Structures are given as C-alpha cells and as structure tokens.
Amino acid sequence: MKFPERFSRLPPYAFPRLRALLDHHAPGGDVVHLTIGEPRHAFPSWVTDVIVENAAGFNRYPQNEGSDDLRGAMADWAALRYGVTLDPASRLMALNGTREGLYNAAMALCPEEKNGQRPVVLIPNPFYQVYMIAAISVAAEPVFVPATEATGHLPDYASLPEDVLNRTAIAYVCSPANPQGAVASRAYWERLIRLAEKYDFKIFADECYSEIYRDIAPVGALTVSDELGTDPERIVLFNSLSKRSNLPGLRSGLLAGGPETLVQVKKLRAYSGAPMPGPLQAAAAKVWADEGHVSENRALYQEKYRIADEVFAGLDGYMPPEAGFFLWLPVADGEAAALKLWQATGVRVLPGAYLAQGEGAENPGHGYIRVALVAPPDETRQALLALRGCLY
Ligand SMILES: Cc1ncc(COP(=O)(O)O)c(C=O)c1O
Numbered sequence: 001m002k003f004p005e006r007f008s009r010l011p012p013y014a015f016p017r018l019r020a021l022l023d024h025h026a027p028g029g030d031v032v033h034l035t036i037g038e039p040r041h042a043f044p045s046w047v048t049d050v051i052v053e054n055a056a057g058f059n060r061y062p063q064n065e066g067s068d069d070l071r072g073a074m075a076d077w078a079a080l081r082y083g084v085t086l087d088p089a090s091r092l093m094a095l096n097g098t099r100e101g102l103y104n105a106a107m108a109l110c111p112e113e114k115n116g117q118r119p120v121v122l123i124p125n126p127f128y129q130v131y132m133i134a135a136i137s138v139a140a141e142p143v144f145v146p147a148t149e150a151t152g153h154l155p156d157y158a159s160l161p162e163d164v165l166n167r168t169a170i171a172y173v174c175s176p177a178n179p180q181g182a183v184a185s186r187a188y189w190e191r192l193i194r195l196a197e198k199y200d201f202k203i204f205a206d207e208c209y210s211e212i213y214r215d216i217a218p219v220g221a222l223t224v225s226d227e228l229g230t231d232p233e234r235i236v237l238f239n240s241l242s243k244r245s246n247l248p249g250l251r252s253g254l255l256a257g258g259p260e261t262l263v264q265v266k267k268l269r270a271y272s273g274a275p276m277p278g279p280l281q282a283a284a285a286k287v288w289a290d291e292g293h294v295s296e297n298r299a300l301y302q303e304k305y306r307i308a309d310e311v312f313a314g315l316d317g318y319m320p321p322e323a324g325f326f327l328w329l330p331v332a333d334g335e336a337a338a339l340k341l342w343q344a345t346g347v348r349v350l351p352g353a354y355l356a357q358g359e360g361a362e363n364p365g366h367g368y369i370r371v372a373l374v375a376p377p378d379e380t381r382q383a384l385l386a387l388r389g390c391l392y
Contacts, residue, residue, distance in 0.1 A: 057278030066094025181321025233258030
C-alpha cells in the first residue's frame, strides 16, 4: 500500500524526537519538564461552572464558525486589544484552537498557482511546525527564512529574491515569536504589509503569545493594518486562549480577516472542520470577555522573566525574552546540551534544531535550546540555576 510522498521525508515531531534522545538515559535528579509550551498556571475557576451550566449543548452539533456570543466576545476583545472594529458576522470566526486554523486557512486560501507558477509559503526559521505541514499539504513550496540574531530573530522577507516574492501566496509571521521571544514592531509590520501589497500575498499573523509580555503590549498586525488603511483581506490574524488564559485543553482560537477570506475559510470548514463543542464555546465567550485573570497570569510570567534575567545575568548571548514564555539559550550544540543537562540534573529542555529546518550547523536552531518558563516560579528558579551551573 502506498503512502503520500509529500509527507515521507518529515522527521518525527519534536517531542517524540526528544523522547528518543533522552529516554534511554537516566535523569540526574528530580525531573523538571521545561519542554512543551503548555501553560501550568491555573485557569479561572468559574470556567468549569460555565461548562457544566451549558452541558445540555453536548447533545447538539456545535455551530461551525462559533456562536453569536462567542464571536461577539471576540469582537469586543479585538476592539479592546487591537483598537479595531470587526463585524462579528463577517470578519471573525471561532477555531478549535489556532493550530487547526493555521492549517485550514492555508487549505482554504492558498491558490494552486501564483503568477502561473507553483506558489510559495514563507515560513520563519525556526518556526511553529504546523506552518510547514500546511505548506506541504497545499502543494506549495515552503521557503524557510532565517529568523536569527542577524535579523532580530524575525524573518526578513524583504531580502528574498524577486522570483520568490512573485510566487509568494502566504507569509506566516509569529509575534511574539516562538521560540525566540522577539516581537514585531510597528515598523516591522508596516514594512511587511507594504511588501505584501507590492507582491500581492497574504500575511498569516500568529499572535498566540501576545498577552504574555514584560511592560508594553506587543503591537498587533491588525492595529497597524487598520492605521495604514490596508485592504482587510491582506491580513489573517490568529489568537488563542491557550496561553492567554492557561486553557490549551479548551481549544479556543480566533481567526480575524477580511469578509472574502472569512467566506472562503468558513466554506471549507463547513465541509471538513471540527468545530468547538457548544458548552466549550459558552465558556470561551466568558473567558475572552475577562481581562482580570489575564493580568494576573501575565504577572506570574513577569516574575519568571525577572528570575531568568537574574540567573543568566552576564551570560554571553543571553536574550531576555521580550514576550512569550520561552528562553532561547545559546549553546554549542542543542542536542548535546539537552542530553548533558538531562543526565546531570533531570531538567528537560528542547534542542533548538527540532524547531527549525536545516542540516547540522546550517540549522538556525542548532546552537540553541528552548526552555519553557511554564513551571511555578520556585521550580523555575531551581531548574534555571541547575541549567546555568551545568551548561555554562
Ligand atoms: C506559535 C504558536 N502558534 C500556535 C499555537 C497553537 O495554539 P493553540 O493551542 O491555540 O492551537 C502554539 C502552541 O504551542 C504556538 O506556539
């Protein structure tokens, strides 16, 4: 029996790869998981009550694009956070977490050809892995663009050759960036929007980490595009309750875009989408409407930024993250460092190369480990101290 060629060269996903690297070695101490970007702070306690109150909804098929209540709450949130007015009926839809949206939006929106040629999907390197699978699934050419120290840890799409830009249909951007913690500035978004207008491509702005930051809320792509009077079809915005509200298991994401974009994505998802269950939509609506728990959550991460800055003070190449909850720490070889750390201390981190494309030292993640600041502050401090002692 044949399997699809296009997926045949994929390496195993980052976490099975990590298990293969570490699990046949004994940990050198109490195990601390700093690998997966899964928040471990509490979500608001009332979420459970809302789900129970709405449990009768499990008896019905949920609304594909999200209930009126949920889309209304998302529109109010976008007004508050991005200062933009979005009609909940035509500019917003609910996702079952942003991961499926980042995938399905490419399925719905990437054309078969761009200027008579195979389309290109631009992907920052390193990157959140679904971008690549989306590009491969739509038979586009994924073009991985370094997002390294040299480029401020964001991709410099304007530096690409003209023939690549002419074929570009979609450009993914992650800000705040997973894993580097870099934030796209207003000027960055403006340049990218101008480039997208010149070469007629869509920007997929993945802003899942936008609510976890130090002092200043990262500027959103929608805010900048609104100020510039950009065609609303140019930007497709993704955000999520997973990190903002510590609810990765609730699966509430949002997609905002132009009316035609929404028509196309909704149509595809009416055939093949997996909508969010109704009682969970009811809870998500309440969570998008509440900011109190978000500032409390942010304060916990701010405490952990301070801990990290203290532990790594004076370390050559340490990048205090501007936002998000990862440290992207320079080492000689990420795999060797992750293994050494595991065997010496029991602390588990992810080799940077597992989040990027490229062989050996060509891989922009090769000389990094990613450390997720998801454990409680005390546990985080102990683990970071052990890490610094072991690797530096
Ligand atoms: C950059 C980035 N985008 C999207 C997601 C997916 O989030 P969600 O839980 O909304 O599917 C993640 C989750 O780790 C992520 O790191």
